[in-house]
Amino acid sequence: MVEMVSRPYEAAFEKHAMAHDEVLCLSADLTSSCEIDKFRDNHPEKFLSLGMAEQNMMSFAGGLGLAGYRPFLHSFGVFLYRRPYDQLMASIAYPRRKVRLMGFLPGITTPGGMTHQAIEDVSVMRSIPNMTILETGDATEVESICEAADSIDGPVYCRVLRGSVPRLFDTPIKVGEMRELETGNDILIVSSGITTEEAMRASAALKGAGVSVRHLHLNTIKPFDHKTMLDHIASVKGGVITLENHVVDGGIGSLMAETMADAGVGKRLVRLGLKDTYAHGGSRAYLMRYYGLDALALVHGIEDLMGQKFGITEDDLSAARVEAVHSLVKAEGL
Amino acid sequence: MEQTRRNEKTTEEVALGIRRRVFEHSIRNNGGYMSQACSAAEQLAWLYNEELNLGAPTLPMIPKPFEGVPHKDNPDYHTGAGYNGPVAPDLDRLFIAPAHYALVAYATLIETGRMAPEGLEMFNKDGSSVEMIGAEHSPGMEVHNGTLGIGLSTAAGLAYGRKLRGDTGNVWVYMSDGEVQEGQTWEAIAACAHHKIDNVKAIMDVNRQQCDGAMDSVMEVGDIGRKMEEFGAKVVWVNAHSIDEMREAVKTPHPGQPLIILANSSPFEGMPTLEERFPRLHYVRFKSEDERARFNIEIAESLGIDPIDYAH
Numbered sequence: 256m257v258e259m260v261s262r263p264y265e266a267a268f269e270k271h272a273m274a275h276d277e278v279l280c281l282s283a284d285l286t287s288s289c290e291i292d293k294f295r296d297n298h299p300e301k302f303l304s305l306g307m308a309e310q311n312m313m314s315f316a317g318g319l320g321l322a323g324y325r326p327f328l329h330s331f332g333v334f335l336y337r338r339p340y341d342q343l344m345a346s347i348a349y350p351r352r353k354v355r356l357m358g359f360l361p362g363i364t365t366p367g368g369m370t371h372q373a374i375e376d377v378s379v380m381r382s383i384p385n386m387t388i389l390e391t392g393d394a395t396e397v398e399s400i401c402e403a404a405d406s407i408d409g410p411v412y413c414r415v416l417r418g419s420v421p422r423l424f425d426t427p428i429k430v431g432e433m434r435e436l437e438t439g440n441d442i443l444i445v446s447s448g449i450t451t452e453e454a455m456r457a458s459a460a461l462k463g464a465g466v467s468v469r470h471l472h473l474n475t476i477k478p479f480d481h482k483t484m485l486d487h488i489a490s491v492k493g494g495v496i497t498l499e500n501h502v503v504d505g506g507i508g509s510l511m512a513e514t515m516a517d518a519g520v521g522k523r524l525v526r527l528g529l530k531d532t533y534a535h536g537g538s539r540a541y542l543m544r545y546y547g548l549d550a551l552a553l554v555h556g557i558e559d560l561m562g563q564k565f566g567i568t569e570d571d572l573s574a575a576r577v578e579a580v581h582s583l584v585k586a587e588g589l
Numbered sequence: 590m591e592q593t594r595r596n597e598k599t600t601e602e603v604a605l606g607i608r609r610r611v612f613e614h615s616i617r618n619n620g621g622y623m624s625q626a627c628s629a630a631e632q633l634a635w636l637y638n639e640e641l642n643l644g645a646p647t648l649p650m651i652p653k654p655f656e657g658v659p660h661k662d663n664p665d666y667h668t669g670a671g672y673n674g675p676v677a678p679d680l681d682r683l684f685i686a687p688a689h690y691a692l693v694a695y696a697t698l699i700e701t702g703r704m705a706p707e708g709l710e711m712f713n714k715d716g717s718s719v720e721m722i723g724a725e726h727s728p729g730m731e732v733h734n735g736t737l738g739i740g741l742s743t744a745a746g747l748a749y750g751r752k753l754r755g756d757t758g759n760v761w762v763y764m765s766d767g768e769v770q771e772g773q774t775w776e777a778i779a780a781c782a783h784h785k786i787d788n789v790k791a792i793m794d795v796n797r798q799q800c801d802g803a804m805d806s807v808m809e810v811g812d813i814g815r816k817m818e819e820f821g822a823k824v825v826w827v828n829a830h831s832i833d834e835m836r837e838a839v840k841t842p843h844p845g846q847p848l849i850i851l852a853n854s855s856p857f858e859g860m861p862t863l864e865e866r867f868p869r870l871h872y873v874r875f876k877s878e879d880e881r882a883r884f885n886i887e888i889a890e891s892l893g894i895d896p897i898d899y900a901h
Contacts, residue, residue: 311742311776318746
């Protein structure tokens with residue numbers, strides 16, 4: 256079974272921060288919630304507590320950027336853009352400061368309900384000029400997110416997973432490269448973040464039902480390699496389906512729609528995610544089922560896309576193994 | 590060389606020159622930020638002519654046209670900070686937090702020999718970098734501050750970083766009192782105090798005016814000096830039109846605290862005719878050609894110059 260890794264961010268951030276003089280650690284009263292409490296205690300000289308004051312933190316970080324530092328801002332994703340959006344624009348995005356926005360608890364990965372769930376962050380960030388967006392989908396990606404983010408010449412927003420995180424991949428994030436997890440030719444599944452594990456489960460079951468699945472995992476949402484994606488779209492006979500821990504507007508579903516429409520691709524696209532709705536507080540598994548973000552929802556979406564039923568049940572999906580890392584033949588393919 | 594530049598004129602002369610330039614510009618363009626020149630002239634004149642430790646300008650005296658915004662495809666992008674001289678560990682930096690004072694700030698650059706008078710003719714013209722609301726690329730600007738309340742936070746971050754690097758220069762912020770309505774201003778003061786950021790110095794134009802009119806009619810802010818002290822700043826009140834008081838105020842020790850000089854100003858200092866327009870002084874647009882002509886004659890007389898010969 257899949258290996259679960261405990262608090263992968265904690266050690267990864269410490270290692271990266273201590274190797275780079277210009278990296279500073281900023282927190283907005285969510286220090287242990289963002290797994291940087293040990294860092295605070297061990298390296299107080301590189302840690303700045305800025306309190307529950309995100310507007311100031313954004314402009315302050317812009318000033319640190321102007322002084323040549325690369326601050327990593329730690330908070331829940333939702334607090335890094337909703338309240339301090341103006342400061343994010345004026346103090347960070349416009350001047351292309353090398354500020355690293357580490358957004359924890361993306362989408363419905365928090366039981367905190369509407370105020371805590373960053374369900375439209377990707378949409379917001381995609382429309383901000385100069386912004387880069389990365390999203391982690393497993394422990395290996397969390398372990399490599401600091402280095403990937405810090406390689407960006409400008410601001411970057413990262414959706415970071417915390418706590419117990421499955422290890423699905425054995426190679427670090429390479430910014431701009433999508434992971435090719437399945438290489439079939441019937442339909443194309445595009446997923447990112449926590450939905451990739453669901454899609455892996457679904458595709459295992461679908462393969463058993465004779466469907467030839469092509470599955471891509473995105474860790475770089477902006478900038479986006481449209482050309483490579485179009486090659487993948489062209490290589491399947493049927494349509495495309497996206498599954499995202501986000502509203503379907505403005506996220507990777509929209510990204511695929513734009514990619515296909517811009518190129519005049521006349522294939523069907525099914526977009527799964529939160530459909531013009533807020534979520535409420537609950538467990539991740541419950542919310543993924545309730546809002547149709549899990550493997551079963553994906554199977555039903557593919558049935559809709561292909562116009563046939565496969566008789567795959569919940570039991571089939573829970574039995575579907577997600578291999579313990581999984582040296583995918585072409586994990587870093589293309 | 591630098592000393593000559595800074596002391597070519599007295600600070601009083603620079604302040605008068607600022608008011609004259611902003612007045613002339615406003616008459617020619619049928620309106621402008623005249624009241625800000627009235628309240629701010631001595632403060633900006635004092636900063637540029639005496640207090641700030643700046644090097645010689647690094648950008649052309651006549652500003653270049655707009656050359657694009659920051660973007661990965663615009664590698665030659667630069668801000669307008671070069672009008673304040675180079676970036677160096679021992680030199681000061683200045684942010685004009687209320688970017689709406691840009692016209693007054695540009696006039697100050699001209700009066701202190703940092704920009705050619707032609708620069709003001711480019712003000713608010715399409716394709717010009719001399720923008721109406723000072724942009725990052727506008728002369729004398731280093732960051733965008735058009736959205737009010739973000740300047741002090743940016744200065745705090747820069748100052749913290751400079752302290753870490755061992756820089757000896759200060760980070761100055763020119764502020765306006767309307768900014769205290771923004772919560773971010775208070776967050777910034779608290780952050781400065783908590784982290785003992787004492788290489789931030791601010792002077793705030795307390796003219797009690799904002800876009801809608803007198804601040805008390807828009808939203809009362811109470812005793813801002815006392816509030817700032819409570820949040821952790823060192824506060825000194827001065828008469829904004831007394832250069833001696835500013836010279837004294839800046840000597841106030843403020844170890845571990847940011848210094849905020851609150852400059853009590855008159856929004857029609859030097860142009861008494863403007864009082865007729867109180868309390869709508871944010872941007873004075875003439876109501877008629879008659880009014881424009883009368884203001885031209887009266888204010889010119891107040892400023893000791895001939896009326897402006899403007900195109901009707």
